[in-house]
Amino acid sequence: MDHFTKFVNDRKEIKAKCNYCDKELFCDPYKNRTTSLRAHMNSCKTTLMRLKRLNYK
Numbered sequence: 001m002d003h004f005t006k007f008v009n010d011r012k013e014i015k016a017k018c019n020y021c022d023k024e025l026f027c028d029p030y031k032n033r034t035t036s037l038r039a040h041m042n043s044c045k046t047t048l049m050r051l052k053r054l055n056y057k
C-alpha cells in the first residue's frame with residue numbers, strides 16, 4: 001500500500017497518512033478496516049487528477 005504511510009499517534013491509535021494530500025485517516029483494523037482508506041484513495045486520485053489538469057494548462 002504505497003498511497004498511505006501507517007503510523008501510531010500519541011493516543012496509540014493506528015492511523016494512516018496519505019502520501020499525496022497529507023490527510024490523516026484512522027486505520028484501525030478492528031474498527032475501521034481499510035474501507036475508509038480505499039474510499040479516500042479513490043476520492044484523492046480524482047482530486048489529484050483534477051489538480052494536475054489545472055497545472056498543465
Ligand SMILES: [Zn+2]
Nearest residue numbers: 018020021044
Ligand atoms: Zn489523499
